[in-house]
Amino acid sequence: MADLNDGRVDLHRSPGRFIAFSIAAMLLLLALGGRLFHLQILDGEVYAGRATADRTAEVPIPAPRGLIFDRAGRAIAVSVPAWTVKIRPADLPAADRSRVIARVATLTGADRAALRGRLDAFSGSPFDLVPLERGVSREAALLIGEEAEALPGVVVTVEPIRRYLDESGAAGGPLLSHVIGYTGPVSRDELATLEADGYLRDDVIGKAGVEASFEEELRGTYGSQLVERDASGRQLKVIETIREPTPGRNLMLTIDAEIQRKATQALTWGMEVADVSQGVTVVMNPQTGEILAMVSLPAYDNNKFAAGISTEDFNVYLADPDRPLRNHAVTDIYPPGSTYKLVTGIAAMEEGVTTPGRQWPTFGCYQIPGAPDGECLYDWNRQGFGPLDMVDAFAKSSDTFFYQMAVETGIDPLAEWAGELGFGKLSGIRLPSEEEGIVASTDWARQQGRSGVFTGELAQAGIGQNVVAVTPLQLLNAYAALANGGTLMKPMIARGETDATGELVVPYEPEVLHEIGADEGTLQTMRIGAREVITSGHAYNIRDLDLPGALSGKTGTAEFGELTDQGTLPFHSWFVAYLPSTAGATDADLAVVSFNYSAVVPGNVSAEVVKYFLQLHYDLDEDLRLDPNDFSLVTAN
């Protein structure tokens, strides 16, 4: 072929390559055209359909969360509309991010780092709304609205948040925080398991207390609707409602907010005068297992959580050595001390070690069988009491009597009877994070790599020391079983479901865990003993209370920790009591336990707390509270 550029060639030009290149280029462009035809004309409808599907979305309709009432029908957890500032990351240019967050922080008074943290933690689509701050003031919400132009991506919505009330209907988080708990934004970990159940990325979920344990009932079922959305994901209109939401069920607790208030008042007083850092008071109906009051101090303010707690506030709670976020009544375990003699007494009589009438010698110090001479365990009364039978020994709380009972009974029968009374296992109350406690047994010792329990430990187990730990609720429930004639109830925290006004419509039935397999005579002996504790034992003037029944109960202490400056050990004190109509009767409908942690004042502050609570509860005129300096009159043991 003749060269087109004849005479001007410095490099050979190949027409073949030129033509091949040109044809290849045109064919490739033609192929693109063909692909375009395929996409747009042949398959066009498929893709157009998908594009339309992108514009419409099925979005959930949240169900209103159930309300919570106390047993008298007082609303104690309600949902109130609150302004929530949200942000749609897709609408927030990266360059404006810091400025917008800083401005929102200034307008709402929120912590800038916290807002940034919430935005950073969000893992969903950039078109989803990320809640930045809940419970914003109306003024702040309006200001943000005015500055909308300068705050791209920021949206203010009205959303319900929880508000926790006290017995008077005023905001009163700390009164019931450990029972009710609080709600908060669902975490990434929770979402991983709950997304399948319809939880949303910006959803709230019960985090503690009843809010968490009754989450399923309170949440209800979310509905859904088909909506059309615009470029930025904003909802243009609702096309149709696919499913109406089912509101969450309203709950009535067994708690009476007024009794809760009185128990709190009594405990607060006792802790203050005895300089105690942690305390518990639980009130129960022994016949049904209903919890009438459950106070754990120090408490926290769950209203802070409902609106989204600041990191600072949260860290204060976390750093507090008295752990205000924990419900000490069910999630912490302590040695029960002499209150545990109930278990030892029942076990000894049921195992044939003793009879109600048989007397045993008591000692100033009990020689441990098999141990070298002189290795003995002291009675709290270093003189000993002389010969005692079961009732007297229980009333006087003789340690050496119960050492003998425990050693004669053996560790495994003792552990079995502890289990019979509900120790060492969950009570089953519907509150989160219940602890089961520790009951020494041969199995327990083997789990620790030992062949068995030492005799000294066995003796100490008999008086609830060293190798036994219980929750205050377990102890109360065991005495409630004694009080009601031998039925171990499952402690109840919710009475049932109500209508919107707090009227009970679906009552929950009390549940029996099991009948205690002890002889009626055995239990009657212990009931007489518990009555004797009040009348002739050393509970001092509590017997003078003008009560509508024959108060019965038991004191207890457990020493622990390091010597104080005064040379004494700090100790926990216990007092558990119930109120039958007459001595030994099984008709008590009030049982109460008080527990105080780490007292240094001598005497039993828990007995004083219960006394004061009974005065308040029965509206007694006479105030029999002791001067804190005289607490030692109520012998601790």
Next chain:
Amino acid sequence: MGVATATLVESFRGRDWHHFDAQLLLYVLLLMGLGVVMGYSAGFNDPSAAGGMSESVKTLIWASIGITLFFVVASVDYHWLRGLAAPIYLVVLGLLTVTMLIGTNLFGAQMSVTVAGLDFQFSEASKVLMIAVLAAYLSGRRERIGRLSTIVVAGVLMALPAFLVFRQPDLGTALVFIGILVGMLFMSGASLGWMGLLAAGIIGAAPIAVSMLQDYQRQRLFCFLEPSADPQGACFQLIQALNAVGSGGWLGRGLTVGGEGQRGYIPVQSTDFIFTVVAEDLGFVGGLVILTLFGLLVWRILLIGWQARDAFGMMIAAGLASMILFQVLVNIGMVMGVMPVTGIPLPFITYGGSSLISLLFGMGILQSIRMRAHKPTL
């Protein structure tokens, strides 16, 4: 200075302008016009555009700078490039290194240097400059063109800047360098046998190159094989692009109303995914117009090359044709799901001052080649 100006004025008056290729300029202007319109449509109602200069205004500023450059370059004999090939090569390497070290961070890639508020991606200009460097080398090979050494030296010349660009990291531009190299070698008359062997070797080494990629590059790269593999993540863009293109139909949904692109489902639509806006707004007909314009433009460039008075001019034309063809194929192929997702702009249409300026500079050289095709060889 005065002499230079006088030469310039003289050259504008000269008879070279009788050979000005109006078709070339027409296709370029049509494509640029479509680019401005599509960029406007894509950015319509886009809240992030509020505030500073809108994309369209920026594009118009760049376009006027570029067209001025086009005429200036056209008026000068293109052989200055041949004389300066070696310095140009060193400048390219230097500037790419500087860009890699100090470039501002755009989508995680060190790709641009900001001058007077306008970002300039030097890697765009380096493509055109490397075409000149390679053209100078290949045209000087004469009868030795068929040797293996031609391919090896050309490959090494191109590999250095390609590697620097790849490390920015800008995988797309690095691939364009390879496209240019292959196109120019083919047109230069290099040995097809050796090229085939080397190509086989490169394909064999592809898995190693893939393993050197960043995770996000790799994920995006392989989306086109199975878009549903990661519909919310790396392949989200591609799925939305397919939906947008597919919903265009024969005539499209009209400007500024397109659903997919309009609502921001395609994050970088005004840049690499601009063809989705064309396809969605103007439909199959609009897409075909663009493909036809590119076809005409490539044909025109090849023709200018064939008629060039020397091999240097021909090789520059071959390089520019290869570059534009490669970018069109990969960019449009990408949004239609037949090519891997890489950040390669659509010539003249993708918003981006550096791409536009560099292309118009290249078109200016072509015009210069065309205008001087009938002059005797120097």
